[in-house]
Amino acid sequence: MNSSIFLKALQLNDSNSGVSTGLNWLPGSGPSIDSFSPTDGKKIGSCTTASEADYEAVIAKAQEAFKIWRNVPAPKRGEIVRQMGDAFRAHKADLGALVSYEMGKSYQEGLGEVQEIIDICDFAVGLSRQLYGLTMHSERPNHRMYEQWHAIGIVGIISAFNFPVAVWSWNSMLAWVCGDVCIWKPSEKTPLCAIACQNIISGVLKNNNLPEGISCILNGDRAIGEKMANDTRIPLISATGSTRMGRAVGAAVGARLGRSLLELGGNNAIIVSAEADLKMVLTGVVFGACGTAGQRCTTTRRVIVHESIYQKTTEVLKSAYSQLKIGDPLNETNHVGPLIDLDAVKGYENAIKQAIEQGGKVLVAGGVLSGAGYESGCYVKPCIIEAENHYPIVQHETFAPILYLMKYNTIEEAIAMQNGVPQGLSSALFTNNMREAEQFLSVNGSDCGIANINIGTSGAEIGGAFGGEKETGGGRESGSDSWKAYMRRQTNTINYGTQLPLAQGIKFDF
Numbered sequence: 001m002n003s004s005i006f007l008k009a010l011q012l013n014d015s016n017s018g019v020s021t022g023l024n025w026l027p028g029s030g031p032s033i034d035s036f037s038p039t040d041g042k043k044i045g046s047c048t049t050a051s052e053a054d055y056e057a058v059i060a061k062a063q064e065a066f067k068i069w070r071n072v073p074a075p076k077r078g079e080i081v082r083q084m085g086d087a088f089r090a091h092k093a094d095l096g097a098l099v100s101y102e103m104g105k106s107y108q109e110g111l112g113e114v115q116e117i118i119d120i121c122d123f124a125v126g127l128s129r130q131l132y133g134l135t136m137h138s139e140r141p142n143h144r145m146y147e148q149w150h151a152i153g154i155v156g157i158i159s160a161f162n163f164p165v166a167v168w169s170w171n172s173m174l175a176w177v178c179g180d181v182c183i184w185k186p187s188e189k190t191p192l193c194a195i196a197c198q199n200i201i202s203g204v205l206k207n208n209n210l211p212e213g214i215s216c217i218l219n220g221d222r223a224i225g226e227k228m229a230n231d232t233r234i235p236l237i238s239a240t241g242s243t244r245m246g247r248a249v250g251a252a253v254g255a256r257l258g259r260s261l262l263e264l265g266g267n268n269a270i271i272v273s274a275e276a277d278l279k280m281v282l283t284g285v286v287f288g289a290c291g292t293a294g295q296r297c298t299t300t301r302r303v304i305v306h307e308s309i310y311q312k313t314t315e316v317l318k319s320a321y322s323q324l325k326i327g328d329p330l331n332e333t334n335h336v337g338p339l340i341d342l343d344a345v346k347g348y349e350n351a352i353k354q355a356i357e358q359g360g361k362v363l364v365a366g367g368v369l370s371g372a373g374y375e376s377g378c379y380v381k382p383c384i385i386e387a388e389n390h391y392p393i394v395q396h397e398t399f400a401p402i403l404y405l406m407k408y409n410t411i412e413e414a415i416a417m418q419n420g421v422p423q424g425l426s427s428a429l430f431t432n433n434m435r436e437a438e439q440f441l442s443v444n445g446s447d448c449g450i451a452n453i454n455i456g457t458s459g460a461e462i463g464g465a466f467g468g469e470k471e472t473g474g475g476r477e478s479g480s481d482s483w484k485a486y487m488r489r490q491t492n493t494i495n496y497g498t499q500l501p502l503a504q505g506i507k508f509d510f
Helices: 004-009 052-069 074-090 092-103 107-127 166-177 191-207 222-229 243-255 278-294 307-321 342-357 411-419 434-441 482-486
Strands: 032-036 043-048 135-137 143-151 154-158 181-185 215-218 236-240 259-263 268-272 300-306 361-364 383-386 402-408 426-430 450-453 487-495
Touching: 032 191, 043 191, 052 154, 052 181, 052 215, 074 092, 074 107, 074 166, 074 191, 092 107, 092 191, 107 166, 154 166, 154 222, 166 181, 166 191, 166 482, 181 222, 191 215, 222 236, 222 243, 236 243, 236 482, 243 259, 268 278, 268 411, 278 300, 278 307, 278 402, 278 426, 300 307, 300 411, 307 361, 307 383, 307 402, 342 383, 342 402, 402 411, 411 434, 426 434, 434 450, 482 487
Parallel strands: 154 181, 154 236, 181 215, 236 259, 268 300, 268 426, 300 402, 383 402, 426 450
Antiparallel strands: 032 043, 135 143, 143 487, 361 383
16 A cells, blocks of 8 residues: 555645644644554654644634634634535545545545534534524513623644544534634644645635634644643643543643533443344444444443343354454455554453453454554454453453443343443444333433434434543533533623613612
8 A cells, every 4th residue: 555645635745744823834843753554554654743832833823813713703604614614525535545544444434534524514504603692581671681602712622543533623613613713633643634634624724814823733742732731721622532531631621720521431332122123233233343443432342132132142243243354444345444553452452351351251252463464463353252241341441343242131220231331422222112212211211422222322423412421521522502612601781771770679779
């Protein structure tokens, strides 16, 4: 695979800086980051990282841009985002290929990720005319009350490697129509995808004579993210990653009384009822567990099966796993690509070892693949392990294609097992029983931010708010009213009378 294909298509090259203030790339003076593809282990390219001086330059440009951008009418801001959506449409195939090659997900998933950018652009365009407030009745005569929403300033976006472009867009497109400016710190494992996105939208910014700083990038390691989290000039930090990372970001932002939007780990389960359609279950579980090689926050990690169909479900899944094709993700006949790097492979191997030591029974064996086509050392076999929900390793999120299978007797027991982990992102129940479905979605049901019936845990649409509870962080991104996270609410009262009555009937005569 010649990685220069993707770089040429997106007008990238090995000398790109990783520090951008919108239209211009600064000569970052920090150390370089080399990007290696987990697909074949080859170096794709390099970018420089941000030094202290670079960081300050980016902050200054963003502050300048905010003063102008916030005064552009919201529908006009929506028009800019619409043009960005068109730019991504034009580059969908090329960017999808780069996402696939740099991150390791299948080409179809890479295309799907770019489609998410396009979809959120479309959503944001409509939203730009719907940033509604409320009008309230005042208790005082000749008074009018209402609320309105204003931009908050700089939005700091810290994204993870597994969705190197989509999650950035969930935040940035909404923040932009809200009148904010954005500084993006992408994962150091996928820096070129971020550079590609910045290059794609730079033409839109330039053609509309917009200021530098509306969209900025700071490539670098965790130190950049820590600096952003502690910076009072960035009122909102939206961070996606591990629960461990989220705790650190949340504590830093909270200590300065800033806002944080956290999208953290998941430990997602599918409950398979005795009244489920097993054909649908098969698709939901296998894609949920093996898509992106198990490296989604919404990956299916546990399957809780009614004891009456446990054996049948086990055999169906074992048969399906035997048919999975593992290899180059740009080859569309393959189902599963590589893990992101060798550290992820070690985590995968260690999790399997712990599961066995804790009492698990291997139903479909895992292992690291080697030989022709697997030279990177990052390809592993999706595996299934019969386990108990209380095993420490089952309670832990492992970013790899490991599926834990367990059985239940009553729907109440199944829901308790589903909820019995520290994370609370996505959940699903497969059933044709209306009572079970309604119970799963009730206040006594799933405690996750996402609860599905007869679809899997993975593959959220941008129209709904995305996020979870408990150790998943509590944040919400993308659709519904998630836009409110990027704005500040202001309550206004107007007295159009000739008297000044006080609220609650208080008298203050003098």
